Amino acid sequence: MLRHIMAWTVVILAVAGIAGGLGFYKYSEIKTAIAAGEATPEPVESVLSTRSREGQWSAVTRAIGTVVALRQLEVKNEIAGAISEIGFTSGAIVEKGDLLVQFDTRQEQAALAAAEADARLAKLTLDRREGLRGSAAFSAQELDRSREEFNAATARARNLEVIVDKKRITAPFRARVGITNWQPGAYLDAGTLIVTLQGTAADAYVDFSLPQDSAVAIRPGTVVTLSGPAVPGGETTAKIIAEDNSADGSNRSIRFRAAAAGFGEKLRPGTFVDVIVRTSEPRTAVMVPLASVRRSPNGQHVFVLVEENGKLRARQRTVQTGAVQGDDIAIEKGLAAGELIAASGSFKLREGLLVDAGMPAPAPSTDVGVN
Structure with a gap:
């Protein structure tokens, strides 16, 4: 044991x-x-810092605009016939009154000559009947018949003159003509498209459409911003001069037209430009660089740089964002003006991490924003 x-x-x-x-x-x-x-040593991440600041912004919307000539026209023949002469070159500039297309009028010219002869004969007969007034051979009935025969002959001659005139198509204004493949000898049915004309005025229109909700605040006289690679200088302004009288039946959008100075000389009709339209009055908001805002499953946040024991540390702050303007974004809730935040490089940070702020980033602008 x-x-x-x-x-x-x-x-x-x-x-x-x-x-x-x-x-x-x-x-x-x-x-x-x-x-x-x-x-x-404790790990340190280097970022660019900036201070949030107050700025003015407005809710705006974007649309795609189309440049439209002040005057444009599709040239079509009203009367069928064979082309005898084309007076323009594709892509050339034509002046008002210049010949575009001449149709064969030989048959009409012959008929016009006969009608004019009938009118002259009817006039002679009418004059003789008038000369018999007061004589025993005078007949009021014969005089009336001669007068109406003269009027009918004159009307037939004028009708043929109109037909001959319609077979000669001239430019109604100074314009650049489009491309055509028609040649003399071609027979065209009535209503055939011959060529298009685009006016060559210094200015032009820009047409664009907005959803009905955004269009509520837009009226003629509203100034819009036009931008894009095709825009002279990259950006300019234009004034809305007209709005359509009804919404589009397919997408319920409203069509607007703005007058753009200088576009007629520098942009071809049909060119696309970006249209930025302000849809609310400017109001104050805290502005920060767009790169400083991070997104996570819990929402949007920024890293505020707080000094603790003589060192800067990153503290995550949930924010509510608003409009975007270029590289900046408005903060509607969660951040005060003047706070130091991480800008470029904020994606490297986490809660409590030691930070080397380095050189401050450029302060955000105070321009209006884009929703």
């Missing part, structure tokens, strides 16, 4: 010794790790 007890005692002491040795070894490891950690 005593031998059995002593054996178990030896086992217990051995186990305790092993456990104590392992504990001491682990304690030494932890102590060494703590010492190494204290000796290792």
Whole structure:
């Protein structure tokens, strides 16, 4: 019995010794790790910083506008016939009154000559009847018949003159003509498109459409911004001069027309430009660089740089954003003006991380924003 007890005692002491040795070894490891950690400097991330500031912004919307000439026309023939002469070159400039297309009028000219002869004969007969007034051979009925025959002959001649005139098509205004493939000798049915004319005025229109909700605040006289690679100088303004009288039946949008100075000389009709339209009055908001706003499953946030014990640390701040203007964004809730925040490089930060702010980023602009 005593031998059995002593054996178990030896086992217990051995186990305790092993456990104590392992504990001491682990304690030494932890102590060494703590010492190494204290000796290792805290990680630091470098970012560009900026201060939030107050700015003015307005809710605006964007649309695609189309440049339209002040005067444009599709030239079509009213009367069928064969082309005898084309007076323009595709793509050329024509002046008002210049010949565009002459149709063959030989048949009409012959008929006109006969009608004019009938009119002259009817006039002679009418004059003779008038000369018989007061004589026994005078007849009021014959005089009336001669007068109406003269009027009918004159009307037939005038009708043929109109037909001959309609077969000669001239430019109604100074314009650049489009491309055509018609040649002399071609027979055209009535209503055939011959060529298009685009007026060459200095100015032009820009047509664009807005959703009915955005169009509520837009009226003739509203100034819009036009931008894009095709716009002279990259950006300019134009004034809305007209709005359509009804919404589009397919998408319920409203069509507007703005007058753009200088576009007629520098942009071809049909060119697309960006249209930026302000849909609300300017109001004050906190503005920050767009790059400073981060997005996560919990919403949008910025990293505010807070000085703690003489060092800058990143503190995550949830914010509510508003309009965007270029590289800036409005903060409607969650941030005050004047706070130091991380701008470029904020994607590297996390809560509590030590930060080297470096050179401050450019302050955000105070221009209007874009929804």
